[in-house]
Amino acid sequence: MKRLTLTGSLAALLLASVLGAPQVQAAPVTASSAPGQAVLPAPGLDQVKARLGKMLGRHVLDRMITPVTKPLATRRSGSAPALTLTTRPSTSAPLAAQEQYADSSYAAGYVGNLGNQPAVGVAGTFNVLPVTSRTRFATIVGLGTLTNSHVPVSLQAGVDQNSQVAFFKVADGIATGVLPVHNGDQVTSAIAQWGAGAWIVVLVDQTTGQFFEQVLSFSPSTTLNVPVWAMYSSDPQPAYFGFFPPVSFSNAIWLSSTSANQQPLTSVPTLIQATMLMSPTGTIWPTEIVDPPGTGFSLWPCASCTS
Numbered sequence: 001m002k003r004l005t006l007t008g009s010l011a012a013l014l015l016a017s018v019l020g021a022p023q024v025q026a027a028p029v030t031a032s033s034a035p036g037q038a039v040l041p042a043p044g045l046d047q048v049k050a051r052l053g054k055m056l057g058r059h060v061l062d063r064m065i066t067p068v069t070k071p072l073a074t075r076r077s078g079s080a081p082a083l084t085l086t087t088r089p090s091t092s093a094p095l096a097a098q099e100q101y102a103d104s105s106y107a108a109g110y111v112g113n114l115g116n117q118p119a120v121g122v123a124g125t126f127n128v129l130p131v132t133s134r135t136r137f138a139t140i141v142g143l144g145t146l147t148n149s150h151v152p153v154s155l156q157a158g159v160d161q162n163s164q165v166a167f168f169k170v171a172d173g174i175a176t177g178v179l180p181v182h183n184g185d186q187v188t189s190a191i192a193q194w195g196a197g198a199w200i201v202v203l204v205d206q207t208t209g210q211f212f213e214q215v216l217s218f219s220p221s222t223t224l225n226v227p228v229w230a231m232y233s234s235d236p237q238p239a240y241f242g243f244f245p246p247v248s249f250s251n252a253i254w255l256s257s258t259s260a261n262q263q264p265l266t267s268v269p270t271l272i273q274a275t276m277l278m279s280p281t282g283t284i285w286p287t288e289i290v291d292p293p294g295t296g297f298s299l300w301p302c303a304s305c306t307s
Contacts, residue, residue: 040198040215042069048202048213052192055123055255055262056202060188065209072165072177098270108276108284108299109230112254112268113146121192121255122227123262125206126247128185129161136162139247141189142228145220153228154220157189157201161231166203170218178212181205192255227254229265230274231284231299247299266294 043051049061102111112119124141140158157168165177166187181187185207194200197219204211229252253262265271266289276284283305287298 040217042213043194043200043215045213048200051194052190052200052202055121055192055253056188056190056204057251060125060204060206063206063209064204064211066211068179068210068212071212072179100270100272102272102274103277104274105277105279107230107232108274108286109228109232109249110252110265110286110289110297111230111272111274112227112265113270113272114225114227114256115269116223116225117269118223118225118257119143119227119254120224120257121190121262122229122253123188123190123192124229124252125186125188125250126159127245128159128164128181128183128187129245129247130183131162131164136160137231137233138167139231140228141191141252142230143191143224144226144228145222145224146226153226154224155191155199155201155216155218156228157191157203159187159189166205166212168201168203168214168216170216178203178214179205179210182207188251227265227268229297231276233276233278246301248296249298250296252295252297264294265289 122141122143126139138160140156142153142156144153154171159166164181166179167175167177169175185205188204190202192200194215199218200215202213252265282303284299284301289297
């Protein structure tokens with residue numbers, strides 16, 4: 001068994017860089033007033049549908065009914081511990097050219113490594129869970145980089161499952177809560193390059209029809225070559241929090257700079273499957289991706305499991 005120790009900002013790989021999930025405050029703030037958050041004029045629903053229609057899909061576009069234009073609140077996030085990846089044999093046929101397996105104390109899900117190929121978008125749909133414990137956790141999609149085993153996630157969007165608020169975050173700065181969600185809602189999160197130095201974040205609650213879209217001014221210093229679909233705990237060593245039903249992802253896709261079509265997460269050259277190990281026992285483990293498009297998986301809790 002080969003053990004790979006990834007240090008430094010790698011923890012951001014699985015969104016522990018959001019450490020301290022938004023925990024939205026009551027006082028509303030506008031996006032333009034959020035310190036360190038550069039935003040550009042919202043493009044409007046027609047432009048979003050025209051440019052991101054293929055990525056989001058007709059079923060999501062049809063549920064973009066009520067726009068939310070004023071974020072709820074912001075909160076600066078904390079630092080993150082390091083993550084150790086352990087490569088072990090697969091129990092089924094590999095999903096990608098190379099498949100790795102990771103154990104983490106705070107994160108579970110799938111991470112792609114595209115090598116020298118940049119990703120210009122990522123998206124996924126998942127369910128909102130009931131709040132069942134004090135352990136803080138969130139479900140997200142994101143884009144980051146992989147350089148010498150360091151993987152900071154620069155852009156991310158998802159749901160703070162404890163506050164039940166959809167949010168987005170840029171680099172190590174501000175987590176911005178944008179719209180309330182509810183137990184059982186289906187939420188789509190998407191991030192895509194909008195132009196030179198510009199990225200769009202789209203969050204859609206398919207159940208209520210509320211949606212938020214914002215273009216951000218952001219120029220990464222390195223190539224964004226790591227798409228992420230995951231849930232993480234903002235507690236460095238979370239106790240088992242026993243949620244049910246599982247978190248289920250669908251339409252987990254990414255966009256390549258060389259193709260106008262979205263790609264399933266199984267198309268990445270290297271796919272990392274991460275299992276969250278909690279104290280003293282309990283895990284959250286990702287299922288294998290068995291749907292024909294290669295875009296769906298679930299994160300299952302197991303109270304008595306240890307690996």
